[in-house]
Amino acid sequence: MSKAGRFGEFGGQYVPETVMNAVNELEAAYNKYSRDPEFWAEYRRLCCEYAGRPSLLYYAEKMTKDLGGCKIYLKREDLNHTGAHKINNVLGQILLAKRMGKKRIIAETGAGQHGVATATVCALFGLECEIFMGVEDIERQRLNVYRMELLGAKVTGVESGTGTLKDAVNEAMRNWCMNIDTTFYLIGSAMGPHPYPTMVRDFQKIISEEAKAQLMEKEGRLPDCVVACVGGGSNAIGAFYDFIPDESVRLVGAEAAGKGVETALHAATVAKGDVGIFHGMKSYFLQNEEGQIAPVYSISAGLDYPGVGPEHANLYKTGRASYVPVTDEEAVCALEYLSRTEGIIPAIESAHAVAAAKQLAPTMSLDEIMIICLSGRGDKDMQQIAKYRGVNIND
Amino acid sequence: MTKNRIDAVLAQCRAEGRKALIPYITAGDGGYALTEEIVLAMAGSGADLIVLGVPFSDPIAEAPTVQKASERALAAGTTLAGIFEMMGRIREKTDIPVLLMMYLNTIFRFGKERFFSRCRECGVEGVIVPDMPFEEKEEIRAEAEACGVHSISLVTAASAGRIRMIAGEARGFLYAVTAGLEKPSSFLEQVQENASLPVIAELPASDFTHAPEQIPPCDGILLSNALVELIRQSSADSPAAAGRFVKAVRAAMNLQ
Missing domain, CATH: 3.40.50.1100 (Rossmann fold)
Structure with missing residues (x-):
């Protein structure tokens, strides 16, 4: 800094x-x-005593085999009290x-x-x-x-x-x-x-500190890749932070691409934003040529934000982390995929990280290891996902 | 560098022993032509300086009245480039000093050097940036000073222990925000004790138009919400209405 x-x-x-x-x-x-x-x-x-930490680092064996690439672990922030990081x-x-x-x-x-x-x-x-x-x-x-x-x-x-x-x-x-x-x-x-x-970040870095120690115990080594979803970026910075000095660990943020970054309906701040000053910070923001902050869209209310935290902006600018856009459709499919493959229903926010991981894992080798930060559980999203799939669960 | 006329006007007010009257309106609320007419009407009715609000999508420091005006102006297609063009037309008709009240991102995105050059070309002599505190003033200071534009500092009732520090590096005047204070007098006295620059207080006109003796200690008054609301209500008649309002406030202030 x-x-x-x-x-x-x-x-x-x-x-x-x-x-x-x-x-x-x-x-x-x-x-x-x-x-x-x-x-x-x-x-x-x-x-520990109220929120239920440490959260599990779970080996997603079925997902690993299904994708046929690297070994995948889930950092289970969804198991915390109140259901998220x-x-x-x-x-x-x-x-x-x-x-x-x-x-x-x-x-x-x-x-x-x-x-x-x-x-x-x-x-x-x-x-x-x-x-x-x-x-x-x-x-x-x-x-x-x-x-x-x-x-x-x-x-x-x-x-x-x-x-x-x-x-x-x-x-x-x-x-x-x-x-x-x-x-x-x-x-x-x-x-x-x-x-x-x-x-x-200091209150969220417990995610990466735990994950590092847990993986060291299970595998005796660092991961090759950490994936997390990014809105403002608190679970991602928490999942990345302790790995930032470990240059062999690739850090990947998944941001909300809504209906697609080529449309006006997205919240992909890093992919499509520009440097600006808003909400107390200089960072990347989705905005027009006049500097008016853009209306943003995502199926996920937690990622539906036109900016990103300043530490992520710097990780991106310096090339330490990369950020990939994930559409609503990809996120919903990933939510369904994790539910059926591992019996874990992720929050729609976290499903963006799962979607990015699904793309990445097959490109990595069998002896590599990836950690996905599963930032929250999906119970809150059931009504909306049902609606997205045209299922009425109200009456 | 030419002398900034904000200083000249405020010095003259002080020399004449009167308080400056500074109306605020949101630029482009009702369209550029209406804003232009309102500025001219207010300049001819006793205003000493004029503050034009540059509409922003997310005006975090504004009360609902000004937030709504900002939304209306943006919906009408107001842009910073358009405001500068309007300023060029205003400058053909009046030399009253004008300041822009705006959010930092608008300046940053326009380009800081380009922004202050346009200010100089169009006769904008000050900016008030509510989301740029003392700690971040270097963000635009060099560019503003190179073009002779004052970046105005704000002080509020929550500025305890900071007023002298802020006043020490302020330009033009100190803008004292009194929103939410039932009796702003002791706050304003404290500001005056710590500042050699003129102190301009944002005050609701209703507090003193009927009782001019209640104008608290300050060197000038900035009128905003009541005027913005009046403009909204009187739409096409708003230049005349704004002129009458400014004249009435001026008269009340002169009685003090």
Whole structure:
């Protein structure tokens, strides 16, 4: 990193003056507690005893044989409490919020997984919780809205813009500006102003630390390839991070190509985006020639975001990681494939990583090893997948 | 480098012992022709400086009134290039200093050097960029100064401990955001104590048009939401309505 909060040219703190003191206060608190062994001990204890870590590293033998290429392991973040990797970050940030004396937590959510994880941990710690969610996403993810409300959170619909994740971030930032003294903004992805991208990565890097140790135990060596889906990029940076210095390990991000990158309906930020400044960071964004942020589309509400975290932008620019677009159709087929092959129903987000892995694995040799980060489970997506396949499960 | 006329106008206001009046409207809300007419009407009704909002897809620092105006302007096809062309036409009719309030990505994407050269050519003498705090001001500083354009700094009620630092490197004036403050006086006094530059406060006109003695301490007033809403409601008549509104506020301020 070139300086605090920068990953090469990317990152920074491009936020309104209203939140600068809060951002600085957060940075100071994070610098303090991230050096405190007691903080990490509490984080690890909660990760184990509440969230169910370490998550399994599962050898997908049938998939391996079926694809006929490298040996495939699944890092089972879908087995965490609340069903996704999101809880790793939420536990870390809530422990920080508690130490900072904040009583009210706000968060944005797309698919609802981060919202559910936030509402869950707020319930555990008795904190007030408000989740901002685009009205379009509320429609797509009714089950998660109900879960959040059941957990005691207030879910506020955001109608502005396209009514999706970026608009939920806009509204959460506005709300933070107006309630800066009392409120902790719990960003769910490795994005936003410094220190969020670094802090969220530090709370998610447990994925790659565990996976490395688990594979070392099973195979006595490093993997050759790690594949993860990328929206803002929190599960991917978590799955990549501990392998970044290991140059033999290929890092592959799968981004949402919606109806195809040649159409207007996609969220393939790295493939089709340009460098810009938005949501507190310099990174790649889907935007028009005037710098207006583009409306994005994906079947997956969790990948439906026009930007990508700054550390990914730098991994791409420096060539350390590559990013491949995966369409809705490829992702749905991959979801069905993993369900029938391994008896594991992945989240539609994670299915993008499975689809990219299905393409890659046959091109790799039998003695090579791939890890796929299975970031979440698919229960939340059943209604939408059924609809996509023309099956009515409502009545 | 020619002297920036924002400084000259604010110095004159100070010399005359009066507060500057600075209306804000969203450029292209209702079309370029209407914006042009409104600017001319306000310039002829007692405005000292004018701030034009450049519409953005995701105005994270704006209240709903201005968010909606931004959406309308974008739907009407407003672009930065179009705003610069409109500024060229405005410059044939008035020399009132104009600032653009806009998000950093719009400048970055247009090209920083190209953007500030266009500002100089079209008579834009300042920019207010709400998503560029003190810590990131170097992003555009060199390019802005090379073209004699002021990048205006913002301070808010949440700027405790930062005002002196921000004021120390500010240009033109300090823009004090008072949104959400019931009694902005103590905040504004604190800003004035820490700044030698003029302090311009964003205030709702309804607070003082009927009670001019309640204008809090500041060197000028920026009017935004009420004016933007008035323009929306009066559509084709908005140049005359905006002119009357600015004149009424000016009169109330003169009574102080």
